[in-house]
Amino acid sequence: MCGIFAYSGEPTNASQLILKGLKNLEYRGYDSWGIAVKKGNSIYLEKHVGKISNAQIKKVVSKVGIGHTRWATHGGITIKNAHPHLDCTQKIAVVHNGIVENFEEIKKRLIKQKHRFVSETDTEVIAHMIEDKIRSGKSIENATYLTFKELRGLNAIIVFYPEKNTFLAIKNSSPLIIGKGKRGFFIASDITAIIEHVNQVYYLKDNELVVIKDKDAYLLEVKKHKKIKIKFTKPQISVDDVGLGKYPNYMIKEINEQPKVIFNIAKNYKQNIKKIANKIRKSYGTYFIGCGTAYFAGLSGTYLFSKIAKRHVNSAVGSEFVYLIDFIKKESLVLALSQSGETIDIISSIKKVKEKGAYVTAITNVAGSTLYRMADDKLLLNAGPEKCVLATKSFTAKIAVLYLIAHTLNGSYDKAVENLIKVTKEIKKIIKNKKIKKIAQKIVNKRHIYILGRGVSYPTALESALKIKEVSYIHAEGFPAGELKHGVIALINKGTPVIVYNPTDETYDDTLSSAHEVKSRGAYVIGIGSKPNKIYDEFIHVDDCKNANIIPNVVIAQLLGYYLAIEKGLDPDKPRNLAKSVTVK
Ligand code: F6R
Numbered sequence: 109m110c111g112i113f114a115y116s117g118e119p120t121n122a123s124q125l126i127l128k129g130l131k132n133l134e135y136r137g138y139d140s141w142g143i144a145v146k147k148g149n150s151i152y153l154e155k156h157v158g159k160i161s162n163a164q165i166k167k168v169v170s171k172v173g174i175g176h177t178r179w180a181t182h183g184g185i186t187i188k189n190a191h192p193h194l195d196c197t198q199k200i201a202v203v204h205n206g207i208v209e210n211f212e213e214i215k216k217r218l219i220k221q222k223h224r225f226v227s228e229t230d231t232e233v234i235a236h237m238i239e240d241k242i243r244s245g246k247s248i249e250n251a252t253y254l255t256f257k258e259l260r261g262l263n264a265i266i267v268f269y270p271e272k273n274t275f276l277a278i279k280n281s282s283p284l285i286i287g288k289g290k291r292g293f294f295i296a297s298d299i300t301a302i303i304e305h306v307n308q309v310y311y312l313k314d315n316e317l318v319v320i321k322d323k324d325a326y327l328l329e330v331k332k333h334k335k336i337k338i339k340f341t342k343p344q345i346s347v348d349d350v351g352l353g354k355y356p357n358y359m360i361k362e363i364n365e366q367p368k369v370i371f372n373i374a375k376n377y378k379q380n381i382k383k384i385a386n387k388i389r390k391s392y393g394t395y396f397i398g399c400g401t402a403y404f405a406g407l408s409g410t411y412l413f414s415k416i417a418k419r420h421v422n423s424a425v426g427s428e429f430v431y432l433i434d435f436i437k438k439e440s441l442v443l444a445l446s447q448s449g450e451t452i453d454i455i456s457s458i459k460k461v462k463e464k465g466a467y468v469t470a471i472t473n474v475a476g477s478t479l480y481r482m483a484d485d486k487l488l489l490n491a492g493p494e495k496c497v498l499a500t501k502s503f504t505a506k507i508a509v510l511y512l513i514a515h516t517l518n519g520s521y522d523k524a525v526e527n528l529i530k531v532t533k534e535i536k537k538i539i540k541n542k543k544i545k546k547i548a549q550k551i552v553n554k555r556h557i558y559i560l561g562r563g564v565s566y567p568t569a570l571e572s573a574l575k576i577k578e579v580s581y582i583h584a585e586g587f588p589a590g591e592l593k594h595g596v597i598a599l600i601n602k603g604t605p606v607i608v609y610n611p612t613d614e615t616y617d618d619t620l621s622s623a624h625e626v627k628s629r630g631a632y633v634i635g636i637g638s639k640p641n642k643i644y645d646e647f648i649h650v651d652d653c654k655n656a657n658i659i660p661n662v663v664i665a666q667l668l669g670y671y672l673a674i675e676k677g678l679d680p681d682k683p684r685n686l687a688k689s690v691t692v693k
Contacts, residue, residue: 558587
């Protein structure tokens, strides 16, 4: 949930280089940030509270340094709590992603030993633990490794020891990628932060210790004190995938990329999809798991599989699945949906699922991510880096994949491909539709927005509400249209915006009745579908894309959320309190 960056190589303006890397990682955490670079024989430290986007930093030429962008867990958002954290001797600097679950007991012990703590963080114990071990004669490598082994929880750390021009990194679940380029070596929590500098990468495995010393980088088998050569490979993304191009922010860029992403899935995924469909046929129960938007993709999948493939597939929220897995058997199949492949609630569930011997298929956007490496089989969405904190293209890509799997199971793959191509055209029309922005301008001062849908449009309503609330901070609630009269209708009064997803499927008449019910309580009804009706105050036309209607319908909500945020002067890429990769529980 935090971003880590480190550099070792030619002398350069290291402070600015690291700051730039952190800007690329800001989506992972943006409440405070800091850097530590070698200056003379000591550490130049600079820490700040707030966003990095427009931050400036003093020029410090150096060969080596580290940086961190924080999403607070332990301790408030203050300069003292920002990373890097130093030991008492100020010779060791540490940046960390994760939670040290046993930090309280370690801290008590260290305080008794007279260590001085300046922050409230769990991270600071790491610097003092290493200091202790170095004092007792251990090398920095041994001290780092042994300290890491004492930490409970899922963590990634970089330990900077300028006296020896060295930094070391080790991880357990949280991602770290090592890159090699002309200027030297880099490490970051995400490949997008280093891609402009490197032409070879290596995804560090759990408990591997990497040592970077001047122009040398190797893995160290600590017990045998054996150096192991790093097997670098070519990166799977390029610099062009990362920048904003002609767009003002990543949210609108990524919304615009959806036709391309879906077209690619429609045209090139036949073999992968067939493999997953065969696995589903043979499995004893299939489960979709995901968090947030990814959960809503799974829930949409449950409806699609029932309707199209006549199969029941359970869907569960990642953090809840651990309490539901008593029935998982080795014949079960779990499809884990995760854009980042790093979401801790998914990783923890998958660990348990694997202990039970079940088969895991990952549907993710990040090659080499933790989920990608843990899964028995993987399908990459190839949506390109999703940098806006809100999931947009990864959601519609997952829907396209699940839709194709469902159609493969009923033998109608080609028909599904044809329909997905139609969807790509529909999205392009929606993006150009000026009405969505006008509606946003009309409802921007409302405090609540309600969203109705039935059948496959129910998860669409849930996902739409999530998009609107997280980016515009307007309370939005999606629910099944049939549930209206079981409670929520009490909240509808004059002028309350109610979005009604009403595609021309088997839900049409009943959903129209729900629209009448809210309208007669004074609601401002925004209808979405292919059939206009005078009951709607506003109507957004979408050509009927059959069971794939979810995709264009959600794009409307993405745009509505986006325009609401812009109207309110908010940054759509970095909503408050959120981080892109939720790597802590
Ligand atoms: C919402 C959003 C989150 C993520 C969720 C899971 O816009 O982005 O709800 O969908 O945190 O993330 P991944 O898919 O990376 O596991």
